[in-house]
Amino acid sequence: MTKGKKVISILIAAFIIGTLFFNxxxxxxxxxxxxxxxxYERVFLKKIQTQLMLGVPIFFLSGFFYYYYFRFMKNRYEKKIASFHQTVSNKTINRWLLLPASLMAFITxxxxxxxxxxxxxTFRHQVPFAINDPVFGNDLAWYFFTWPLLREGLGTFITLLFLLVLITAIFFGAMVFLRRPTLVEVSEGENPRTQMLNRFLSFGAxxxxxxxxxxFLTTGARFFVSLYDILYSPQGAVYGASFTDIKVNLPLYRIQMVVSVAAALLLWLGYQKKKxxxxxxxxxxxxxxxxLGQILSIGVERFMVExxxxxxxxxxxxxxxxxxxxxYNLDDVYEMEFDVDYRLTREDLEKNPQTINNIRINDYRPALESYNQLQAxxxxxxxKDVDIDRYTINDEYRQVFLSARELNMDRISDSAKTWxxxxxxxxxxxxxxxxxVNQVTTQGxxxxxxxxxxxxxxxxKEITRPEIYFGELTNHYIIVNTDEMEFDYPMGEDNxxxxxxxxxxxxxxGINRALYALRERNFRIFLSGSISGExxxxxxxxVMDxxxxxxxxxxxxxxxxxIxxxxxxYWMMDAFTLGDKYPYATPYMEGNKNYIRNSVKVVVDAYHGTTDFYIAEPEDPVIQTYSNIFPGLFQPLEAMPEGLQQHIRYPQEIFDIQTVVYERYHMSNPSVFYLDEDLWNIAQERYSGQFQPVESQYMIYSLPxxxxxxxxxxxxxxxNRLNNMVAxxxxxxxxxxxxxxxxxxxxKDRNIYGPRQIEARIDQNERISQSLTLWGEGGxxxxxxxxxxxxxxxxxxYVEPLYIRAANSESPPEVKQVIAAFGDDIVMENTLEEALESLFGAGPPSIPEEDDVPEEALPEEVIEEDDISEESPAERPEETPSYDFTDATVQEIIQEANRAFDEAQRASQQGDWAAYGEALNRLEEALRRLESQ
Structure with missing residues (x-):
């Protein structure tokens, strides 16, 4: 081939490769x-470098193997067939073999x-766990980083063997076409075609x-690797190697290893000796x-174990x-007895001001609706959502809701959706x-x-850099520093x-404009006069992407x-290391995962987009391994600015997994554990009319x-199956x-009310249930x-806020009342302060006997006539004039009924029975009018 033809061939090959892999x-x-x-370019290049270091040698080695395997089969075929029509020369065929060999090598x-x-x-940079499995004595790092590589490697090798069978068949067909056999002379009585067929079979066999x-040799190796599967066996009383696994299945795997090697030898000997x-x-x-091994395993399980x-x-x-x-990082849970009593007083509340001042009477879901209705x-x-955090505000430790006002391009009018x-x-x-979390306006x-x-x-607390270029809704690319000014925020009729x-x-x-025009498939990037080199x-x-x-x-x-x-x-995110190879650990996560650590905290600047990864659990061997792989990616937690460190929080996702695991794994006694004698459930509560497991909640209070x-x-x-609180x-x-x-x-010697019991007592309280029924009228x-x-x-x-959402209204729910319970007392008031005043202000609440806490609320106290004192005119609340229902709407009637009910409550608490009677009359009239609508 001339030099010019070689250059043309190289150019054609480069063009074809460039076209195929252009994107x-x-x-x-x-x-x-x-x-x-x-x-982080070293992080990006690490994958490419590793793939090249692995792929290039495999390409040349496998290419060499495939090429000489093809030549070996060709030569063997010619030797076996002996007589054939030679339509293509050996040199040409050998040259042609480079193409399939190269293609197969590239695929491999x-x-x-x-x-x-x-x-x-991960295999090369693995860090030991310093924990050994109890069956084989291997460090757990072997199961996380070495064993999976062996398993998958053997699986790939078996796949290649089946591929070689297919290649052999295809190559055999090609050789029949290129080296078409001819019939040869044979001795009398022998069929030439039969002789040729036997030669074909001999070659293929x-x-x-x-x-x-x-x-079979690879199968023996796989049985060796499968020995360790018993550590993740689900067939016994619990997850992990059981009695049957250790006594039967483990020896069976070892026997199968020996038999697989013996099968390989028998196959070869049988072929050599033609037996x-x-x-x-x-x-x-x-x-x-x-x-036989499976039968023995089933028999031992049924007749010895069960x-x-x-x-x-x-x-x-x-x-x-x-x-x-x-x-699940539950081996170091600190347990203590909480000897609940019912002797809480007003003085105790005053000694815990931060706890009381951070009681959440606003829920994040109605708060999100309010934000979008009132502050969008x-x-x-x-x-998008409401985040829960804490700040020191005006020298007071406060729990707060915080939410970002993001730009959602899907909400822009269609006419404004220009490029x-x-x-x-x-x-x-x-x-x-x-x-x-503890304050609402007069409108709730x-x-x-x-x-x-x-x-x-x-x-x-001030926000001096309010622009959010990076967030949860920022899903499209932008171009900055153009000739177009960016929209910042609306300002009256102007922007x-x-x-x-x-x-x-x-x-x-330079070339970047063309590159990104191709990447985004939009040539406006290349052609726009608003875009410059700057x-x-x-x-x-x-931020998630x-x-x-x-x-x-x-x-x-x-x-x-x-934050x-x-x-x-700033955005802060929790990142976890997961695994599915922790011996004897029951899987509780998707993908059969049975290991989790909250090892990393990630911080993204909402304006600049800088993204930093901090190691929060340095003792985790998995994150240590990742850190060895990517030096410079992770920083120690101490490097995080102190102001950001103050907002690190224990993530709900891992806590929710742990709470489910701990429903059963708080039990230490094997007998109690197996029989589920002390099984727990996450308590249930009523939310928006339905019972559901209590959501894990962030709160501020002091531990005992x-x-x-x-x-x-x-x-x-x-x-399990009970509603009193146990832990x-x-x-x-x-x-x-x-x-x-x-x-x-x-x-354990007395009932401690669980959330569902409190919910039931709320339903049983006549005054509260009547109010809930009344507020639910009219839609x-x-x-x-x-x-x-x-x-x-x-x-x-116990505290539960009540919200009212008006019928046929797009307004968000409003905090209407607050229910508080302590001991056997349950009250419902307009505010948390009033509820606590009702419980603790007028005198100590009723205290149940320590050994016998009743299941239902005590009947309301009867007020003796002698206890009612006359109020002076100045102390008596002003009389509310009667309401004219002539042209009132249903909603207005409901609102008047609510006001009458509230005034009746206040009058009852103050002992003003005249005002109480007037309020009841107004309530009765409102209900009558509502019924006639």
């Missing part, structure tokens, strides 16, 4: 620039490199026997051993309990709202500490405009939460043994105690919020 090349270049912009190399690059990295030998029975005996022997499970399985149950607790300001703004508006003009959300809406556009703060002052994004100079394109702005793209090997909490720090907005209030996440437990699991989030789990066990919806169980001193206080 991949564009994505590779632009993604590399994206990672470089964030300072890319599939192996693409599948095994991550397993190879030899190849298949070699592959069969390799298959078909010996060859057939190989797979039959392996099949018989497997069937009649006496506890005696046989106790050691394995103990292992399951211990390893499941370790896997414009249709294109949206509050310029979508990508150059409307670039960011603006500001946030913050409200305390959240009291906003930070509100409006631009943000107006009523507290000592304020701005320019992005950060450093995020990739400059669109303009920058910013993409992957959704952003962190997942950088570190896809972590599992992320679905709820990023907003205000030094006037700027602590003097200072903390930001805590907790959930109550009840015994409360608490996760700590503040300071040096972050991550600690504390279990408070309730007294209005009554929403019962979360029932909070709040420890105060050695007592438990």
């Amino acid at each position: 991949e090349i564009i994505l590779f270049i632009t993604d590399l620039q994206w990672f470089q912009d964030l300072g 190399a890319t599939s192996i490199a693409g599948q095994y690059w991550w397993q190879l990295l 030899g190849n298949l026997v070699v592959l069969g030998v390799l298959f 078909k029975k010996l060859m057939i005996a190989a797979p039959i022997l392996l099949l018989v051993v497997s069937i 009649p006496n499970v506890l005696a046989r399985e106790t050691p394995y149950i103990e292992r399951n309990i211990a390893f499941t607790r370790k896997a 300001i414009r249709p294109y703004y949206q509050f 310029l508006n979508m990508h150059l003009k409307y670039t960011h959300g603006y500001g946030a709202v913050l409200s305390p 809406q959240p009291e906003l500490f930070i509100r409006n556009i631009p943000p107006v703060s009523m507290i000592d 304020a405009e701005t320019r992005f002052e950060g450093e995020a994004g990739i400059e669109l100079k 303009s920058r394109i910013i993409f992957d702005r959704n 952003r962190v997942t793209k950088i570190a896809p090997f972590l599992h992320y909490d679905e709820d990023p939460y907003l 205000i720090h030094e006037g700027s907005l 043994e602590e003097e200072k209030e903390e930001f805590l996440l907790s959930v109550p437990y009840t015994p 409360k699991l608490v996760a700590r989030s503040d300071g040096e105690h972050y991550g600690e789990l504390v279990l408070y066990r309730m007294p 209005s919806e009554v929403i019962r919020g979360n029932l909070l169980v709040i420890p105060v001193e050695n007592s438990l206080l």
Whole structure:
């Protein structure tokens, strides 16, 4: 071949490759620039480097193997056939063999490199757990990082063997075409065609026997690897290796290993000695051993284990309990008895002001509706969710709701959805709202500490950088620093405009404009006169997509939460390391996962887009392994700014998993555990008319043994099929105690009201049930919020807010009343302060006997005539004039009935029976009018 032809061939090959992989090349270049912009190009290149280091040698080695395998088969074919028509020369065929060999090598190399690059990295950089499994004595790192590589590698090798069988058949057909056999002269009485067929079979059989030998040897290796499957066996009394697994299945795997090797030898010997029975005996022997082993396993389980499970399985149950607790980080739960009493007084409340002042009477779901109705300001703004956090506000530790006002491009009118508006003009959300959990307005809406556009703060927290370029709804690319000014925020009939002052994004100079026009499939990027070389394109702005793209090997909490720090907005996310190879640990997560750690905290700047990963659990061997793979990706938690560290919280996602696991795994005694004698359930509450498991809740209160209030996440437990509270699991989030789990066990000698029992007593309270019925008339919806169980001193206080959603109205629910319960007393008042006053202000609440807490509320006290004192005219409330119902609507009648009912309550509490009678008359008239509508 001349030099010119070689150049043309190379150019043609380059053109074909470029055409086939054009999109991949564009994505590779632009993604590399994206990672470089964030300072993580080494993370991006690590995958490419590893795949090349793995794929290139495999390509050449496998290509060499395939080529000489094809040549070996060709030569063997020619030798076996002996006589054939030679239509193509040997040199030409050998040259042609390079093409299928190269194609097969490319497929093999890319599939192996693409599948095994991550397993190879974790294998090379693995960190020991310093915990050994109780059966084989291996460090658990072997099961996380080495064993999966062996399993999948053997599986791939078997796949390649089947592929070789297919290739052999195809190649045989090709050789028949290229080397068409001719009939040869044979001795008298022998059929030439039969002789040729025997030669064909001889050629094919030899190849298949070699592959069969390799298959049986690989099967023996797989049985060796499968030995460790018994550590994850579900067939016994508990998850993990059971009595039958250890006594029967483990020896069976070892026997199958030996038989597989013996089968390979028998197959080869049978072929060499031309003894078909010996060859057939190989797979039959392996099949018989497997069937007999399964029969023996079933027999031992049924006749030895099932009649006496506890005696046989106790050691394995103990292992399951211990390893499941370790896997879910429940092996160090601090347990203590919480000796609940009912002696809480007004003085006790005054000694715990932060606990009382942080009792949540607003729920995040109605709060979200309120934010979107009252603070969205414009249709294109949206509050996606409400985050729960705590701040020191005006020197007071407060629990708050916080939500970002993001720009939702789907809400922009269709006429405004031009390319310029979508990508150059409307670039960011603006500001946030913050409200305390314990305060509402007179209209029952959240009291906003930070509100409006631009943000107006009523507290000592300011938002000076309110623009949100990176968030939960930022799902489209933008181009900044263009000739077009960016929309900043609405300002009356006009709009304020701005320019992005950060450093995020990739400059669109040189070839970049063409690259990103191709990436986004929009040539306006290339042709627009508004874009210059100083303009920058910013993409992957959704915080979840952003962190997942950088570190896809972590599992992320679905709820990023907003933080205000030094006037700027940040997103914090919890990231978890997961695994499915923790021996003896019962899986409780999707994908059969049975290991989890909250090892990483991620912080994303909402304005600049900088993304930082901090190791929150450095003792986790999995995150240590990842850190070894990607040096520079993770920082120690101490490197996080202190102001951000103050907002680290124990994540609900891992806590909810732990609470479900602990329903059963709080039991330590194998007998009690197996029989489920002390099984717990997460307590139930009524929310919005339906019973559901209590949602884990962030609250601020002080633990019984602590003097200072903390930001805590907790959930109550009840015994199986019962509703009294038996325990409360608490996760700590503040300071040096972050991550600690504390279990408070309730007294066993008396009933401690569970949430569902309190809900039932609310339903049984005549005054409350009448009010709920009244408010539900006329189509209005009554929403019962979360029932909070709040420890105060050695007592438990229960609080539940009530919301009213007006019929045929788009207005958000309003906090109407607050129900509070303590001991046997339940009250419903307009505010939490009034409810606590009713419980503790006029005198000590009724205290049930410690050994006998009644299940139902005590009857209301009868007020003696002598106890009623005359009020002076100045003390008597002003009389409310009668209401004219002539032209009143149904809604107005309901509102008047509510007012009459409230006044009747107040009059009853104050002993003003004249006003009480007048209010009842007005209520009766309102109900009569309502009935006639």
